[in-house]
Amino acid sequence: MTDVAQLAGVSHQTVSRVINKHPSVTATTRTRVLAAIEELGYRRNSAARTLVTGKSQTLGVVTLNSTLYGPASTLYGIEQAALESQYFVTVASLRSTDRPAVRQAIGRLVDQGVEGVVVIAPLDSLAQALASLPSGLPVVAVEGDAAADIDVVTVDQHAGAQAATHHLLELGHATVWHVSGPSDWLEAQQRTTGWRATLERAGVEVPPPLRGDWSARSGFETGRVLASMPDVTAVFVANDSMAVGVLRAFHERGRDVPGDVSVVGFDDVPEAAYFSPPLTTIRQDFGEVGRRSLALLVDQIESGARAAERHVVEATLIVRDSTGPASPKRHLQKPPTKARPH
Amino acid sequence: MTDVAQLAGVSHQTVSRVINKHPSVTATTRTRVLAAIEELGYRRNSAARTLVTGKSQTLGVVTLNSTLYGPASTLYGIEQAALESQYFVTVASLRSTDRPAVRQAIGRLVDQGVEGVVVIAPLDSLAQALASLPSGLPVVAVEGDAAADIDVVTVDQHAGAQAATHHLLELGHATVWHVSGPSDWLEAQQRTTGWRATLERAGVEVPPPLRGDWSARSGFETGRVLASMPDVTAVFVANDSMAVGVLRAFHERGRDVPGDVSVVGFDDVPEAAYFSPPLTTIRQDFGEVGRRSLALLVDQIESGARAAERHVVEATLIVRDSTGPASPKRHLQKPPTKARPH
DNA sequence: GACGGCTATGTTAACGCTCACTCAGGCTCA
DNA sequence: TGAGCCTGAGTGAGCGTTAACATAGCCGTC
Numbered sequence: 097m098t099d100v101a102q103l104a105g106v107s108h109q110t111v112s113r114v115i116n117k118h119p120s121v122t123a124t125t126r127t128r129v130l131a132a133i134e135e136l137g138y139r140r141n142s143a144a145r146t147l148v149t150g151k152s153q154t155l156g157v158v159t160l161n162s163t164l165y166g167p168a169s170t171l172y173g174i175e176q177a178a179l180e181s182q183y184f185v186t187v188a189s190l191r192s193t194d195r196p197a198v199r200q201a202i203g204r205l206v207d208q209g210v211e212g213v214v215v216i217a218p219l220d221s222l223a224q225a226l227a228s229l230p231s232g233l234p235v236v237a238v239e240g241d242a243a244a245d246i247d248v249v250t251v252d253q254h255a256g257a258q259a260a261t262h263h264l265l266e267l268g269h270a271t272v273w274h275v276s277g278p279s280d281w282l283e284a285q286q287r288t289t290g291w292r293a294t295l296e297r298a299g300v301e302v303p304p305p306l307r308g309d310w311s312a313r314s315g316f317e318t319g320r321v322l323a324s325m326p327d328v329t330a331v332f333v334a335n336d337s338m339a340v341g342v343l344r345a346f347h348e349r350g351r352d353v354p355g356d357v358s359v360v361g362f363d364d365v366p367e368a369a370y371f372s373p374p375l376t377t378i379r380q381d382f383g384e385v386g387r388r389s390l391a392l393l394v395d396q397i398e399s400g401a402r403a404a405e406r407h408v409v410e411a412t413l414i415v416r417d418s419t420g421p422a423s424p425k426r427h428l429q430k431p432p433t434k435a436r437p438h
Numbered sequence: 439m440t441d442v443a444q445l446a447g448v449s450h451q452t453v454s455r456v457i458n459k460h461p462s463v464t465a466t467t468r469t470r471v472l473a474a475i476e477e478l479g480y481r482r483n484s485a486a487r488t489l490v491t492g493k494s495q496t497l498g499v500v501t502l503n504s505t506l507y508g509p510a511s512t513l514y515g516i517e518q519a520a521l522e523s524q525y526f527v528t529v530a531s532l533r534s535t536d537r538p539a540v541r542q543a544i545g546r547l548v549d550q551g552v553e554g555v556v557v558i559a560p561l562d563s564l565a566q567a568l569a570s571l572p573s574g575l576p577v578v579a580v581e582g583d584a585a586a587d588i589d590v591v592t593v594d595q596h597a598g599a600q601a602a603t604h605h606l607l608e609l610g611h612a613t614v615w616h617v618s619g620p621s622d623w624l625e626a627q628q629r630t631t632g633w634r635a636t637l638e639r640a641g642v643e644v645p646p647p648l649r650g651d652w653s654a655r656s657g658f659e660t661g662r663v664l665a666s667m668p669d670v671t672a673v674f675v676a677n678d679s680m681a682v683g684v685l686r687a688f689h690e691r692g693r694d695v696p697g698d699v700s701v702v703g704f705d706d707v708p709e710a711a712y713f714s715p716p717l718t719t720i721r722q723d724f725g726e727v728g729r730r731s732l733a734l735l736v737d738q739i740e741s742g743a744r745a746a747e748r749h750v751v752e753a754t755l756i757v758r759d760s761t762g763p764a765s766p767k768r769h770l771q772k773p774p775t776k777a778r779p780h
Numbered sequence: 781g782a783c784g785g786c787t788a789t790g791t792t793a794a795c796g797c798t799c800a801c802t803c804a805g806g807c808t809c810a
Numbered sequence: 811t812g813a814g815c816c817t818g819a820g821t822g823a824g825c826g827t828t829a830a831c832a833t834a835g836c837c838g839t840c
Contacts, residue, residue: 097826107790112828120788142551143494144826146485147795154528154550161514168510172503175531184550186496186528189517208496208526209484312709337709344712367654367679370686372714439796449820454798462818486796490825 097138104132115140146209154184155393156205156213160193160222164310165337165365166283166382167216170238173386174214181394186210190222193280198225206233212393214238219280234396236389239282245404247396249389253283256378256411257290260332260360263376263413265298267358268422269330274305275318275342277334281310287334287362308338315341322357323349329357329422336361336368339375343418347372354420364414374416384409439480446474457482488551496526497735498547498555502535502564506652507679507707508625508724509558512580515728516556523736528552532564535622540567548575554735556580561622576738578731581624587746589738591731595625598720598753599632602674602702605718605755607640609700610764611672616647617660617684619676623652629676629704650680657683664699665691671699671764678703678710681717685760689714696762706756716758726751 101108106125113121114129121129132138146152157174159167171187178185186208188201198215205213212234217223223241236247264272274291277284288305295302306321308314315338322328323345333339339361346353353359353373361368364379388407396402443450448467455463456471463471474480488494499516501509513529520527528550530543540557547555554576559565565583578589606614616633619626630647637644648663650656657680664670665687675681681703688695695701695715703710706721730749738744 108826109791109828110789113789116828122788125788139549141489141826142549143485143488144795145828147483147489147797147826148828150795152485163507163511163514165505169505171529172505172531175529176533179531179533184528184530184546186526187513187517188526189514189521191518191521204526207481207484312712316712340709341712344714344716347714367682367709370654370658370683372686372689374686450796451798451821452819455819458798464818467818483796486825487798488825489796489827490798492825 097140100129100132100136100138103136104129152184152209152211153182154186154208154210155390156186156188156202156208156210157216158188158190158198158201158205158213159216160190160218165363166380167218169382170216170386170389173383174390175386176383177387177390181390183211183390183394193219193221195221195225195228198222199228202229202233206230212236212397214389214393215240218283220282220285221280223282231402234393234402236393236396238385238389241282245402247389247392247403247405247407249385249392249407249409251283251380251385251409252411253286254290254293256362256380256413257287257332258294259411259413260362260376260378261291261294263415264330264332264358264360264419265294265300267330267419269358270327270422271295271300271303272330272332273303273322273328275308275315275322275331275333275338276305277307277338278309279307284334287332291332308334308341310335310337312337312341312344314338316345318342319345320349322346323351330359330419331357332360332362334362336363336365336375336377339368339377339418340371343371343373343375353418356423358419358422360419368414369416371418373418376416376419377414378411379414380411381409439482442471442474442478442480445478446471494526494551494553495524496528496550496552497732498528498530498544498550498552499558500530500532500540500543500547500555501558502532502560507705508560508722511724512558512728512731515725516732517728518725519729519732523732525553525732525736535561535563537563537567537570540564541570544571544575548572554578554739556731556735557582560625562624562627563622565624573744576735576744578735578738580727580731583624587744589731589734589745589747589749591727591734591749591751593625593722593727593751594753595628596632596635598704598722598755599629599674600636601753601755602704602718602720603633603636605757606672606674606700606702606761607636607642609672609761611700612669612764613637613642613645614672614674615645615664615670617650617657617664617673617675617680618647619649619680620651621649626676629674633674650676650683652677652679654679654683654686656680658687660684661687662691664688665693672701672761673699674702674704676704678705678707678717678719681710681719681760682713685713685715685717695760697765700761700764702761710756711758713760715760718758718761719756720753721756722753723751 097108101111114126175185190197214236216238218239239250240248261272276288306318319342333342361375361377364377368375368377439450443453456468517527532539556578558580560581581592582590603614618630648660650660661684675684703717703719706719710717710719
């Protein structure tokens with residue numbers, strides 16, 4: 097910077113003013129300085145700037161496994177929005193899901209000087225860990241719990257699950273079975289709750305949910321169990337990957353989808369429209385989740401206060417070919433469960 | 439830091455020594471300092487440290503679209519490895535794929551003070567952009583071109599495509615059709631080259647490749663074209679997503695896979711084993727790609743010199759149910775193309 | 781025409797840390 | 811017993827930038 101100043105025949109402070117677009121600089125000196133910068137290939141040292149201003153222009157993202165479709169898409173949305181807002185994003189993946197791991201990850205980010213953190217915290221243990229955070233740090237949780245006084249951006253899992261279940265009931269199915277995600281995932285919990293609530297409100301029997309781990313493999317395994325039960329005619333699967341496995345299991349048992357069984361997934365991965373059969377599913381706008389959480393975080397940083405709001409992004413039902421009316425045969429074989437008052 | 443020093447009754451330099459694990463500190467003073475650090479909740483200011491040492495402990499990753507399975511997995515591998523090596527990772531997504539965009543993204547990272555950059559550069563335009571980079575900066579390209587004197591980590595696309603094509607020929611198919619990726623993607627080019635070379639070596643007719651864009655949708659569209667051509671019995675699709683679409687298209691036309699047509703994909707996404715039918719595909723170890731590129735980058739940073747090596751990660755054929763012997767019927771209908779000497 | 785108040789620039793002092801010295805004290809060895 | 815050396819600790823400078831204050835020149839106004 098001193099070199100630039102010398103070459104331009106001004107003081108280093110004037111150079112600083114030009115860089116920071118300070119108004120009180122003559123057009124002529126500005127061009128002179130810019131020319132000097134260009135000639136010397138000068139780039140401002142961000143460490144020095146950060147040291148004196150206390151602003152690093154860097155945000156942290158804590159994520160669990162950025163290979164899954166949801167987290168990866170959210171991260172991408174955050175990154176895009178950060179670019180827009182002139183922030184850098186540094187990523188910290190968690191190696192385990194317990195409390196100390198979260199603290200350590202956030203600690204690392206804080207040590208590195210991030211101005212705020214987005215935590216993609218879909219596990220209840222992570223959500224809890226957020227409660228015990230240094231309160232000075234701006235934080236936004238994605239898919240976290242609303243309990244802590246922390247900004248949360250979340251997809252309306254409950255409504256999504258309701259829409260899925262309702263869709264199946266409306267098609268005339270006696271009840272809807274459920275393949276859930278891992279029990280410690282909030283999304284899994286909420287989808288299960290939404291499914292159960294819908295069945296109960298309809299006065300319909302609630303079958304025991306089967307548990308998967310989000311993977312297609314686990315979907316296949318639970319799908320085999322369901323395929324062997326003749327009275328299963330409708331299944332709500334907690335994500336599209338598992339739904340692939342479920343579809344496969346039904347196919348192997350010769351049970352036609354949607355002829356014999358209807359299946360609904362969750363996520364609407366880009367391939368869902370081309371599964372066999374094309375999968376009816378719940379679309380989540382992960383990009384929107386990313387953008388919203390970043391906007392919230394930037395707000396916190398600029399205002400200096402946590403809003404502790406809860407932002408809900410909607411989930412929409414996409415009907416495709418994997419769902420159809422309950423076959424009349426089944427209805428005859430098994431009379432509809434007697435409706436209970438509610 | 440001064441506060442800590444005061445509380446511990448030592449100089450700030452001693453505190454610095456304790457933090458940096460300098461050997462010449464008595465056990466007693468060390469514990470005293472550590473206690474003071476603990477009590478005051480002191481955390482070292484990384485900006486100040488970076489300013490004086492010139493080391494930011496931060497690496498940059500430039501990526502195109504981290505939503506795709508490959509880039510996302512690679513990024514994850516890099517992140518994990520970086521954590522291991524005590525580095526931070528900041529991500530810069532590209533908004534467009536032209537040269538200035540790459541320069542700008544890298545420029546941003548350099549301004550922010552990264553010590554090195556991994557560029558996930560699967561497009562030939564990006565690979566070229568790397569050639570004209572400031573030579574002082576440690577850089578590793580993933581899936582880039584070997585032309586520039588830059589370290590490259592790449593999956594053996596050519597061998598993977600060969601294995602896929604060879605597998606199909608060995609099953610007795612007269613020739614193998616190909617659904618390729620976008621023409622400006624290096625991976626697409628290499629897979630196409632590998633496919634073509636294998637056919638030519640076998641002295642078999644090379645059908646015109648059909649072009650997709652990696653998406654299941656494009657796979658479906660090209661799949662419809664292929665499904666309408668009765669003499670198509672084997673297809674090598676350049677990634678699993680498109681393969682999903684191709685499988686769907688064949689299914690809709692009533693052409694059985696693998697009975698009538700065999701299909702091979704590329705990537706081995708976690709769901710591939712549960713497609714209908716389970717997809718024969720080429721597995722790429724993206725985690726390994728990420729780890730290798732990071733190791734290479736750290737080497738460059740520590741040694742201060744570019745090695746300009748090319749590291750190849752192997753791709754392996756995973757045989758599942760989407761491929762089977764060419765049906766005898768077809769062989770009768772259409773005699774095998776006369777083998778040409780090579 | 782003197783004075784207040786702008787504008788364009790310069791000067792100086794931090795920011796929090798590490799590096800290169802310096803220094804005191806205790807040990808070894810001739 | 812003193813020269814030399816090692817160890818543990820302290821002192822001061824400086825990394826590159828911005829913030830705060832200082833200054834000089836100019837304009838308009840009463």
